[in-house]
Amino acid sequence: MFDHFPAEKAHRILESGPIVLVSTRGVDGQANLMTMGFHMMMQHEPALVGVIIGPWDHSHRALVETGECVLAVPTVELAETVVDIGNCSGDTMDKFQHFGLTAVAAETVGAPLVRECWANLECRISDSEWSSRYNLFVLEVQRIWIDNEKEEKRLIHHQGDGRFSVDGEQIDLHQRMVKWRYLM
Template sequence: MKELPVSQAYRLLEPGPIVFVTTSQNGKPNIMTMGFHMMIQHDPPLIGCIIGPWDHSYSALRATGECVIAIPTVDLAEKVVDIGNCSGEAVEKFERFGLTPQPARDVAAPLIKECIANIECRVTDTRLVDEYSMFILEAYRIRVNADRKERRTLHHRGDGSFTVDGDVLDLRERMVKWRHLQR
């Protein structure tokens, strides 16, 4: 996988794709599907995500303070839904769904080889967890799988249907105020 600067995390998440979150607690990796996330700021790159006590990953994230946000593509759509419909408490999801864990560099949670990108994160703020189940994560490292042919991501519409990315509208020449972000 090719590494990107963490300052580019917003480019991967701002469109709001459905993502996987991996955690590892006591040597046991887990994957969950997540749709409730947002970029909070560019520098340092902060990501807000909703992971509640109803999710098996919640206790691992609270205990370890780290995770990986992995971005699947449309060819993984059925796995995205199926992973979201079972609990890591009862299922070893990497094995069941045929996904390949790869070691991260800065966190114990694994990367997912089949995903287009993986963002290594650490919890930086838990003040909103008790009331809103919102963790604030700081991105520390991004790995992009340049070999992936499929690049379209999924966006959940809230009812079990998804929108798939397609055409790109290039308006970079008009982004005069934010030109420094086009590196």
């Protein structure tokens, strides 16, 4: 039978999207990175992503000041770095330099891409109406960069408390998606 599981730990079950790095560049020109697990797709076109970024994060100020960020999607070999980036603050350090990551100029936003990540999504805030209540920002994706030469493509998914699952076998049920052909 089922056992009870604490309601406040819902994130351990539902937070299965890939962990991402949020790259920002403040008006002072300083680039920064934070780790983020709370995000969700909200719309196909234009592509909107809801992200939870709290005022406790140094990144919050740069995001609010500039309205821009990059969502960089790491693969499994960066897992330890990703956790460490989420356990220190850009207030006191240059995380790109400290973690040996390479900042690459983006095209549509001032925040840099992360060279070592498989995908980078340039984003601009589309709606911050819910930010004071839920720390929720709705981002519109402006441009996406994919590193097709990267051999490691397994993404990591935070299951809470520093535990992650790693992408495994894929099953292709594309042919059964008869109702949604226009979205593919």
